Amino acid sequence: MRDNGRSGVPPTIADVARAAGVSSATAARVLGGYGYAGAETRQRVFDAAKRLAYQPNQLARSMATGRSKTIGVVVADIENLYFARAIRAISDTASANGFGVVLANTDEDIELERDAVRVLLANRVDGLIVSPTSSIEVDHLIGARDMGCPFVLLDRRVPVLNADTFAIDNFRAAHEAVASLVGRDHRRIALVSNAPSHGEQQYLISSVRERIDGYRAALHDAGIRIVPKLIVLGGWDTENLARQLRRLCRSANRPTAFLATDSSVALVLLKVLRELDLSIPDEVSLICFDDADWTAAVTPPLTVVSQPIRDLAKAATEDLIARLQGEATGPAEETLLQATLIDRGSVSHALVKSRIERQSQRVGN
Amino acid sequence: MRDNGRSGVPPTIADVARAAGVSSATAARVLGGYGYAGAETRQRVFDAAKRLAYQPNQLARSMATGRSKTIGVVVADIENLYFARAIRAISDTASANGFGVVLANTDEDIELERDAVRVLLANRVDGLIVSPTSSIEVDHLIGARDMGCPFVLLDRRVPVLNADTFAIDNFRAAHEAVASLVGRDHRRIALVSNAPSHGEQQYLISSVRERIDGYRAALHDAGIRIVPKLIVLGGWDTENLARQLRRLCRSANRPTAFLATDSSVALVLLKVLRELDLSIPDEVSLICFDDADWTAAVTPPLTVVSQPIRDLAKAATEDLIARLQGEATGPAEETLLQATLIDRGSVSHALVKSRIERQSQRVGN
C-alpha cells in the first residue's frame, strides 16, 4: 500500500533502496554523498531515486546528525529597510552554504525576543544571528549558548556576551556627519531617533547610544555647547516623535540642521517640515542614516550616511557558519565596518538662509 | 557523563523522566500536553523539566508526528516593501498559531524558485505560501502538492493550479486609477512596470497583466485609443526602465500622466522626472501602486493605490493553517481584496499646465 504512486506519502530511502536492489545504507550513502559506492550501484540508486522523485528528509537527517543546517535570525522588524536588507543578505549567504533560514521578529520587545529564541531553539537551529533589543537582558542568549547554540551579534554590541559582533562604527559615522554640518557653519544641530526616551543611557540600544556619543563628541570638538533639548527620542512612537519635532521646529531657536538616526525617522521629520512649510535645504539641513532608495529620488535628494549592512550581514553569516563547522574557533571578535557619508544636497551652508532673507527684503518681495 | 550540568547537550525527555522518577512515556505525555497523567506526577515532571531547563526538541517531535509546524514562504524579494509587509504578516499570524516560518527568495527566477521549493520540501514544511514567478512553469508546485505539501497562492493567480488564492483585484484597481486620471482630462496616460518586456502576454505575472488589462479597459471605456508605446516594461532592469522613460518624456507627445505598478517603479520615474526638470503635478501627474511610507512624506505627496497586502497575507496564512489542520477542506477558493485609491496630490487637471503656461506668457515672465 505504500508508495504505490505519487500519492501523498513521500518515498523514503528504504523505498529507493528496494527499487534499486541495494541495502538502505548503500542508498543512503550515495544519496547523502558520503561513504563509498560502486559506480554501477551508484547509478542504479540515482535512477531509482529519480524514478520515485525521492526527496531527502532533512528532518530525519538532522535528527540523526544532531545538526539541522538552519540558522535562526532574530531582528526587530523585517519591514524595516535596514533589517530587510540584512535578512536578504543572510538568506543568500546561508543558502549558498546549504543552510536554511528561519525568521523571528521582536518588535524591540524583550519578551517577544525571549519567545523567539525559545522557538528557534526548539527547532534546533544550529546557530543564531541576533540583533538584540536589550544590552542588559541577555540571559536567553546565554542560555542558548549553554544549550550548544552559538550566536553572533548583528548591528548591536553587547560586550558582556563576548560574542562575535558585526556592526557599523556608529560613533565615527555620527561624528563625521555632524562634523560635516559644523563645517557648513551649523551650530544648532539636532539629533533625532526613534529609540525609547525613558531609560538611562545604558538602556539605549548600542547603535543609537554610539551615534549620540559621536554627535556629542563632534559638537564638543567644535566647541559647541550640547543642548539636551536638541536630542529628540521618540520611543518607537511615531506620533510622539512628530509632536516633539513640531514643537522643536516652532521654537524660537529652531535647529538649522538635523541628523536622523534612520530613514523612517527622516520620513517623520520630512512630514513635519512640510507641515510647517520649512524647505530643505534652504531653511533646514538634513542628514539621515540609511541609504534608502527613496532618499535619492526625492526633491531635494537627501544626504545620507550609507551603512554597509549587506556586507555586515554577509560577514556575520559566514562567520557563524565557519564557527558551526568548527573552523574559526578563536576568541570573540568584533568587526566594525565604516559607514559612508553620501552628499546629495540636503545640506546647505547655515548662513545661506539669512542671506537669502536679507536679499528678499531688499528686493521688497 | 550526560547532563551533568548546563554543558552543551540539551536534556531530553528521558533525562526529565529519570529526574522525576517516571517513565519517559509519562513525561512525554505531560510535557507534550496529551494523554492522561496524575496530578502529582504531572507536578513532579514539570518541576524536573524546569530544573533541567528542558526544551522540547521540535525536530524529534516532527519526526514522530510527521508534521513540522512550519510553513515555507516563497517570494521574489524580501527587500521589496510589498513582500516585506507580507512576510511580516505571515510571520505574525504563523507564530500566533504555533507555526514557524522559513523563508526563500526567488528574485523572479524560476530556477531559484524550484530550488527554494525543493529545500523547503526537504525541510518538511507542512505547507507553502507562494508568490509564483511564472504562471506556466508550475510543475514544482504540483510536485509539492503530490508529496503532501499543500500551498496557497499570494498576490498572483495561476488558475490551472486550482489552489486557494489571495490577491488584489488588480484589474479594478488599475481601472479605477486610470479612470480617475481620465476624469481629470488626461488622455496621454502611460503605464510603467518593472515586469519583463520580451514575452507574450501570458508570460507576465498575473498582477501586472491584470493591471495592464484594467488600464486598457479604462481607456477603452473613455473612448481613448490605446498607444502601445505608452506601456513601458522594464524587464526587472532599472537602468533600462530609466532609459525608456527618459526617451518617452523627451518625445513630442510626452504623457501627461503615469501609472506606476509599484513604488520602486515610481522611484525610477521620479528620478527621471527630476533629471528632466518636469514637476509633479503641474507638468506630469502620477499615481503609483503601494502605499510605501515615503510616498506620503515627499513633496508633493503621492497619490497611491493602497493594497491591503497585510490583510491578504494574514488571510492566506490562516487559510493555509486551517487546511493543514483538516478544517476547511472545500474546493479551491479565490479571495480578491479591493485596493484603495488614496488621493494625495500628485495628480492635477490635465489642462492646468497649458493654462499656467499661457498665464505666464501673458504676464511676460
Add this chain to the structure above:
DNA sequence: GTGAAAGCGCTAACAG
C-alpha cells in the same frame, strides 16, 4: 494512570 516497546527516516560505526 502508567510503562514497555515499536517506530518516524536517516546516519554512523562496524563487520564482512
Add this chain to the structure above:
DNA sequence: CTGTTAGCGCTTTCAC
C-alpha cells in the same frame, strides 16, 4: 565496496 545494526528524541499503540 556493501550490508547489518544501533540509535537520534519523541509519539503512540497496547498491555498492565
